[in-house]
Amino acid sequence: MITTLAPGKLFLTGAYGVLEGAPAIVVAVDRYARAQVGAGAEGKLTAEVDALARRLSVEPPRVDTSDLELDGRKLGLGSSAAAVVAAAAALVVVGGGDLAAERPRIFRDALTAHREVQPRGSGGDVAAAVFGGVVAISRPSRLQVDPLTFPAGLVMRAFAARASARTSNSLDRLAERRHLPAVDEAMRIILDAAERGRAMFGRGDVDGFLEAAEAHVDGLGRLGQALELPLVPPDVTLARSLLNRVAVPENRGSVVLLPSGAGGGDTIVWLSARAPTDHETQALGEAGLTALSLGLSSVGVHLGPTPSGDGNLVGSERK
DSSP states (O other): OEEEEEEEEEEOTTTTGGGGTOOEEEEEEEEEEEEEESTTOOSBOOHHHHHHHHHHTSOOOEEEOGGGEETTEEOSSOHHHHHHHHHHHHHHHHTTOOTTTTHHHHHHHHHHHHHHHOTTOOSHHHHHHHHOSEEEEEOSSSOEEEEEOOOTTOEEEEEEOSSOOOHHHHHHHHHHHTTSHHHHHHHHHHHHHHHHHHHHHHTTOHHHHHHHHHHHHHHHHHHHHHHTSOSSOHHHHHHHHHHHHHOOGGGOSOEEEEEOTTOSSSEEEEEESSOOOHHHHHHHHHTTOEEOOOOBOOSOSEESSOOOOOSSOBSOOOO
16 A cells, blocks of 8 residues: 655745735645555545546545644644645556656646645645745746745744634635725735745845744734734734733744734744743643644655654754
8 A cells, every 4th residue: 555645834924925926935844644545545535636536537545634633623734735745646656656756747736636626726735745845936927836945043833723714715805805905005015025025034034034924914914904804813912912921031032923824713823033931832822822743844745654853843043
C-alpha cells in the first residue's frame, strides 16, 4: 500500500489581497493530510479528490485529514488542498513516477482539481502542500509560486480560536459589497500591507514585516466592519486587552495577533521577535485561544511516514 502525506498551511499577509493581484505569504505547517492507495487503504473521499480521480480516470485514493483538526473541528489549515495534493502524489507513485521530480505535475493536477470544486481559491494552500516551507504566491495571469526563507528573529506561534469560519461566506459577502467605499478603503490597506509584507519578509526585515502584518490586521478589521462579519474575531480583541494587562517592560516589542487566511475564527497567529511568556500564554487562553503544537514543514508532499517536526517552534528569538 502507498501512503503519501501533504502539509497544511497558514496564511500570513496577503489574504483577500491575493485575489486582486497582490502577493501572499503562505507557511506550510507540520500537520498532514494522508492519502492511501492499495489494499487496506483507509479514509474518506473528498470532493476535490473525486474531481482529481475523475479527471485522470483512476480509482480515487482514500484520504484522512484528522491531523488538520482539533477535536473534530477544522482549524483553517487547508485540509481540502492538502488532501488532494497527497492524493495526486499517491497516484504519481502508483504510476511509477518519482515524487520529487514530479512536483510540478502534482501541483498542476491538484490545483486543477481543487479549483474545479473551489474556483475562487487563491491556490496558496495547494502550493504550500506541494512544495513545503514558506512560499510567496501571486496571480498576475497565472499562479506564480516563489520560495522564501523564514526570517531569523521572527517567532510564530499558532492558537486555535473558539469559532470556525467558512471562507466561502466571506467571499460571498465581499463580492456583494466590493463596490462600497468602505470596502474599497479596507482593500487598499490590505493590498498595501501585502506588498510591504512580501518585501520585508523577503529581505528578512522582522520589524518591517511586523508593521506590515499589523497593517494587514487593521485592514482585515476594517473589511470586517464593512462586510458586517467578525473577520477579526472577539477572541483577538479580548486577547489584546489581556496581553496589555500582563505586559512588563522587559517584554516590550511588537506582538501581532493575526487571524490566518480569511479570518473570522479558525487559527490565530502570534507574530513577534520573541515567544509569548507563560503569563501571556495564560492570558491568550483566558481569551479563548488554545495553543497548538504546530511548526514549519520544510518537506512538502512526501511518502510516509510522518516526519518528526519541531512542534510549536517556528523561528528563533532575536538576541
